[in-house]
Structure formats: C-alpha cells, structure tokens
Amino acid sequence: MEKKNRIELIRQEVNAILQNQQDTEHRREGYVHLYGVAQNCTLLAIRRGLDIELCTIIGLLHDIYTYKHGYVKEHAMLGAVEAENLLRKLAVFSEEEIEIIKNAICYHSNKKIKHDKYSELIKDADLLQNFLYNLSFNVKHKKRIKNTLKSVGIKMKFNKVNPAKEKAQK
Numbered sequence: 001m002e003k004k005n006r007i008e009l010i011r012q013e014v015n016a017i018l019q020n021q022q023d024t025e026h027r028r029e030g031y032v033h034l035y036g037v038a039q040n041c042t043l044l045a046i047r048r049g050l051d052i053e054l055c056t057i058i059g060l061l062h063d064i065y066t067y068k069h070g071y072v073k074e075h076a077m078l079g080a081v082e083a084e085n086l087l088r089k090l091a092v093f094s095e096e097e098i099e100i101i102k103n104a105i106c107y108h109s110n111k112k113i114k115h116d117k118y119s120e121l122i123k124d125a126d127l128l129q130n131f132l133y134n135l136s137f138n139v140k141h142k143k144r145i146k147n148t149l150k151s152v153g154i155k156m157k158f159n160k161v162n163p164a165k166e167k168a169q170k
C-alpha cells in the first residue's frame with residue numbers, strides 16, 4: 001500500500017477549514033499565517049534535528065481554532081482538542097505523535113514558560129512569522145525572535161527605529 005503523504009492530508013483539512021471561513025480577510029490571514037508558520041517550523045525542525053513532518057503539521061494546525069471559530073484567549077487549548085479529533089479521524093498518526101502535536105498546540109500561546117522542544121519550536125515559528133510579515137510592525141517577545149534568528153545564523157539588532165524604515169531612510 002502506498003504510504004500517504006500526511007502533510008498533504010493535513011493541508012487538505014486546513015484548506016477546507018479556511019475555505020469555510022466567511023470573513024475573507026480572516027481567511028486570507030489564515031492562509032498567510034498558517035502556511036508561513038508551517039514553513040518556519042520546517043526550517044527550525046531541520047536546524048534543531050526534530051521530526052520535520054510533525055513540526056510542519058504542528059505549524060499548519062496550531063491556530064486552527066482561531067480560523068475556524070474566531071480568536072479567543074483559550075484558542076491554544078481548544079485548538080489542541082480540535083487537532084486531536086482531526087488526527088484521530090485521519091487514523092494515520094500514532095498515539096505518541098498525537099501527544100506531541102497536541103501538547104505543542106496547547107502550549108503555543110504561553111511564550112513566557114519553557115515547555116518541550118516541539119512546543120518551543122512552534123512558539124518560535126509563530127513569533128517569527130509575525131515578525132517577518134512586516135518588519136515595521138511592533139512585535140512582542142523580541143528576545144525570543146532574536147534568539148531564533150541567531151539559531152539560523154542571522155544576527156539582528158532591534159533598534160527603536162525599525163529595520164524597514166532604517167533602510168528606507170538611507
């Protein structure tokens with residue numbers, strides 16, 4: 001039997017959720033954010049020697065609750081339950097894999113406390129996407145972003161003047 005490409009399976013599920021989102025701006029944000037974070041997850045998984053497939057899937061699913069139902073503060077915990085149900089329905093993930101994905105999604109909003117490696121990876125990938133979306137926007141958790149960039153060989157100073165403006169002024 002041909003092995004299913006699980007990332008593509010998850011993509012189909014995520015796309016179906018996003019296509020159901022009636023607010024077109026929220027839908028656009030969903031595509032940009034979930035796909036952007038997933039790619040950051042892939043990159044950081046390669047760098048950190050973690051399971052690349054699981055990390056990409058965590059990225060795709062991490063804010064699924066928000067793009068299905070709208071943002072609530074508890075979206076991480078609620079999204080973990082939603083993801084678990086989805087993964088069980090697909091029946092191609094082991095209990096151990098479901099546990100890793102579920103925990104990472106559950107903890108991803110709590111950027112101040114340190115959790116397991118997969119949870120830390122999604123937190124970093126999430127913040128990096130927000131940061132890279134537009135460098136002139138102010139973002140929280142600069143130290144974490146700085147360390148993430150450093151881990152992929154980029155040293156950057158966060159000045160009061162944002163990098164985009166700084167460049168434009170030269």
Ligand SMILES: [Fe+2]
Nearest residue numbers: 037062063126
């Ligand atoms: Fe996010």
